[in-house]
Amino acid sequence: MTITPPPAPEAAGPRVPRTPRGARTRARLLEAAEHVFATVGYPDASIVKITEEAGVALGTFYVHFAGKKEIFDEVVGDLSHRVRQAMSEASGRGRTRIEAEREGFRAFFRFTAEHPALYRIIRQAEFVSPEAMRAHYASIVDGYAEGLAQARERGDIRAVDPTVAAWALMGAGELIGMRWILWEQADDIPEHIYEALMDVVQGALAPTTTDERPAR
Amino acid sequence: MTITPPPAPEAAGPRVPRTPRGARTRARLLEAAEHVFATVGYPDASIVKITEEAGVALGTFYVHFAGKKEIFDEVVGDLSHRVRQAMSEASGRGRTRIEAEREGFRAFFRFTAEHPALYRIIRQAEFVSPEAMRAHYASIVDGYAEGLAQARERGDIRAVDPTVAAWALMGAGELIGMRWILWEQADDIPEHIYEALMDVVQGALAPTTTDERPAR
Structure with a gap:
C-alpha cells in the first residue's frame, strides 16, 4: 500500500x-x-x-x-496519522510502483506488529465513533488512490479503478495483518506469507502485455 | 469469493x-x-x-x-453459516472459475445488504468472543482456499497461495462491502464498483500467458 x-x-x-x-x-x-x-x-x-x-x-x-469520547477520537486520529506517515515514508523509498507497494505493505505490517491497538481501536470505533472510523479509512484510501491514479497515468499499472483498487488492497492488507500478526501475536509477518500476498497484489496491478485478459 | x-x-x-x-x-x-x-x-x-x-x-x-454470551455466540455462528451457504450456492452456479468468483462475491454483497448486522456483530466479537470471530473467518477461508486450490490444480488460476489469496480477497470484499453497502445504507453494490472489483480479482487470479510477469 x-x-x-x-x-x-x-x-x-x-x-x-x-x-x-x-x-x-x-x-x-x-x-x-x-x-x-x-x-x-x-x-x-x-x-x-x-x-x-x-x-x-x-x-x-x-x-x-473534554471527556472519554474526545480522547478516544484523538487516539484514533493519532494512530491513523502515524500509520499513514509510516506507510508514506516507506513507499517513497520504492523506485518502481511494485517496489513502492512492497515497501508500503511492509510498513503497514510493521506498524501493526508494534501497535496492535490499531485494529482493536478502529474496530470498536464502529460503535463508539463511526465518524472517526470513517475518517481513518478515508484518509488512507485517499492517499493510496491518488498514488494508484498517478501510476496508472504513467502506465506503471493497468487500468484499474484507483479508488476501488485502493479499498480492495487495503482490505487485503488488513485481514492478512489480522490473521498473521494479531492472531499469532507475531513481531512481523512471516516472509512467505508476505511474498504470497505481494504476488496477489502484483497480479492485481501489473500491466498486461496484451489488452485482452484471458477470457475465463 | x-x-x-x-x-x-x-x-x-x-x-x-x-x-x-x-x-x-x-x-x-x-x-x-x-x-x-x-x-x-x-x-x-x-x-x-x-x-x-x-x-x-x-x-x-x-x-x-444460558446467558448473553451464549446467545451472542450462536448469533455469530448462525450469521456465519448463512453467509457461507449463500456464497456456496451462488458460486456453484458459475461455469468457470471467474464466473464462480463473480457469483460468490455477488452473494456476499447481497447478504451484507440484507444483514448489515453481519459486520457490526463480527466486529464487536473481537472483544466479546474472539473465538467466535476466529471461527467465522476461518470457516469462510477454509472453504474458499479449498476452491482456489482445486482451481489452481486445474490450471484455471495462476499459482497463487490459496490460503493467502483467500484471506486477501475476503478482505477486499469486506472493505468494499463496508464502504459501498454499509456506509451508504445501500440495497446492493453499485454495478460499476462491482465490475471494478471483479477486474482487480481477475487480475489477481487469472493465469498469465507467459510464466514471466512484467518485472516492474
Whole structure:
C-alpha cells in the first residue's frame, strides 16, 4: 500500500497545551488511553484508569480533554496519522510502483506488529465513533488512490479503478495483518506469507502485455 | 469469493428444543438478538431487551440459552453459516472459475445488504468472543482456499497461495462491502464498483500467458 504524505493532523481540538510540560502530559494521556482502550475496550475504559496508567492526577485529564469520547477520537486520529506517515515514508523509498507497494505493505505490517491497538481501536470505533472510523479509512484510501491514479497515468499499472483498487488492497492488507500478526501475536509477518500476498497484489496491478485478459 | 458447501452448524449447544413451537421460539430469540446486538452493541444489549423484542417471557430465554454470551455466540455462528451457504450456492452456479468468483462475491454483497448486522456483530466479537470471530473467518477461508486450490490444480488460476489469496480477497470484499453497502445504507453494490472489483480479482487470479510477469 503506497500513499502520498498525510496532511498534518486535524486542528488538535480546543485544548492545545502551551508549555512543553503540558504537551508531555497530553502525550502521556494519549499513550495511556491507547493502551486502556485496546486492552479493556471502550465501555470498560474509565478516565480514572487512563489517568492512573498515565500517572497524572484525575483533574489534569480535563485540562487536556473534554471527556472519554474526545480522547478516544484523538487516539484514533493519532494512530491513523502515524500509520499513514509510516506507510508514506516507506513507499517513497520504492523506485518502481511494485517496489513502492512492497515497501508500503511492509510498513503497514510493521506498524501493526508494534501497535496492535490499531485494529482493536478502529474496530470498536464502529460503535463508539463511526465518524472517526470513517475518517481513518478515508484518509488512507485517499492517499493510496491518488498514488494508484498517478501510476496508472504513467502506465506503471493497468487500468484499474484507483479508488476501488485502493479499498480492495487495503482490505487485503488488513485481514492478512489480522490473521498473521494479531492472531499469532507475531513481531512481523512471516516472509512467505508476505511474498504470497505481494504476488496477489502484483497480479492485481501489473500491466498486461496484451489488452485482452484471458477470457475465463 | 467461492466457497465449498459449509458443514452443518456446530452441535447446537446444550439446549436443542424438542418441539416445533420450541424451535420457533428459539429462532425468534436469535433473530431478536441479532437485531439488538447490531443496534445497541453488546455492552448495552440486555436479555430483557432481547426477550421484549422477541415477544417472549424473560424466563423462556433461559429455557433456550444460558446467558448473553451464549446467545451472542450462536448469533455469530448462525450469521456465519448463512453467509457461507449463500456464497456456496451462488458460486456453484458459475461455469468457470471467474464466473464462480463473480457469483460468490455477488452473494456476499447481497447478504451484507440484507444483514448489515453481519459486520457490526463480527466486529464487536473481537472483544466479546474472539473465538467466535476466529471461527467465522476461518470457516469462510477454509472453504474458499479449498476452491482456489482445486482451481489452481486445474490450471484455471495462476499459482497463487490459496490460503493467502483467500484471506486477501475476503478482505477486499469486506472493505468494499463496508464502504459501498454499509456506509451508504445501500440495497446492493453499485454495478460499476462491482465490475471494478471483479477486474482487480481477475487480475489477481487469472493465469498469465507467459510464466514471466512484467518485472516492474
